[in-house]
Amino acid sequence: MLDGKIVLVDDNEAVLKTLKMILAREFKTVVGVSVPTLLPALLREGDVDIVLLDMNFVTGRQDGSEGLFWLERIVDCPDSPQVVLITAFGDIELAVSALKRGAADFVVKPWDNEKLIATLQGAFRRRRKERAEAASVRRISAEEENEQVVSLLVGSLLKKYAQAYGKQLPAVTPDGLVKLSGLIRQGDLSVLQQTIERAVLLTDSSSLGADDFYIEETAPSSRPVTLEEMEKQFIREVLREKNGNLTLCAQQLDISRQTLYNKMRKYGL
Missing domain, CATH: 3.40.50.2300 (Response regulator)
Incomplete structure (x- = not known):
């Protein structure tokens, strides 16, 4: 059955x-x-x-x-x-x-009963295959959206602290990005900011790897935020820092003004 x-x-x-x-x-x-x-x-x-x-x-x-x-x-x-x-x-x-x-x-x-059943069984298999493919597409899309958010947060914070301390903008190695991605998914923006600021301040290298990002043991956030909530919170902070200047905000976030508009509309900012 x-x-x-x-x-x-x-x-x-x-x-x-x-x-x-x-x-x-x-x-x-x-x-x-x-x-x-x-x-x-x-x-x-x-x-x-x-x-x-x-x-x-x-x-x-x-x-x-x-x-x-x-x-x-x-x-x-x-x-x-x-x-x-x-x-x-x-x-x-x-x-x-x-x-x-x-x-x-x-x-x-x-x-014919046998043909009827065979026809419906074939339709059922196609239905389940379509649903599996759709689920796969949604999963891939979600992963790509997550990667974009991680890139936005990491890239913007690196630029912010490199400018603040008069240092060259460092790149992040793949293992470093994996470590930061895990930190981001814990849902605490302040810890992420502190971790990246410390790495930029203490390192003069042109690239930052996993060992450059020291994560202090802290009490878990009372309510870890989602990736989208973290992005919203971060964009709000940048808007406040730049006094609402959308051009400067877009430059800080390394995105186009249109993308910034879209994100502000999405998050009701």
């Missing part, structure tokens, strides 16, 4: 009961509804893997327009489920057209 959720939409109660009986052995959760207007509420939680959608719901109307309407609504949803259409034999051309609009597949009434 697949640990998935499938929603069946068909206005024929006999068809619904039959499908539920067949698919209850294949999917952990099977929900059947006779009207598609219930779909928005069912899809709101984002836990539906497949919608098995009939093409016609209005008595006397067999052009499939209502099915196409709801197909478009479903595929436009964030993290939309796979949509498999169920249609009469004479509507195959319509079903093929629907595939171009985002449907994953279709089955024809009267259906």
Whole structure:
């Protein structure tokens, strides 16, 4: 049995009961509804893997327009489920057209149970693969956003203290950046500032490695801040130091004015 959720939409109660009986052995959760207007509420939680959608719901109307309407609504949803259409034999051309609009597949009434199950299992595998790929993209994006914040904090503080003590701007070696990244993720901006200031003050080297960053043992912060909160706090400090001069702030942060605008808007500064 697949640990998935499938929603069946068909206005024929006999068809619904039959499908539920067949698919209850294949999917952990099977929900059947006779009207598609219930779909928005069912899809709101984002836990539906497949919608098995009939093409016609209005008595006397067999052009499939209502099915196409709801197909478009479903595929436009964030993290939309796979949509498999169920249609009469004479509507195959319509079903093929629907595939171009985002449907994953279709089955024809009267259906073959084995083919029906195989089609839905294939849709389920595609759904899970898509979700895994999306999660991977989100993770990579988050890591890149984190790297940008780390670079902004470290680079800005190095520039600040190098200027303050009349020293050349040092580079940070990869092992040094790893050490500072770990410190940043502890969520205490003051400790980060003290660590970088001490390294710049005590070292005349053109580069700073992990051994140059001495981290004092201090009591843990009562409420460690997130990376974004730390960035917000730091930008606020720079704005205060530069008396709100955005050009000087952008120069200190080593970012463009537009990027500074975007971050200020993001953080409500």
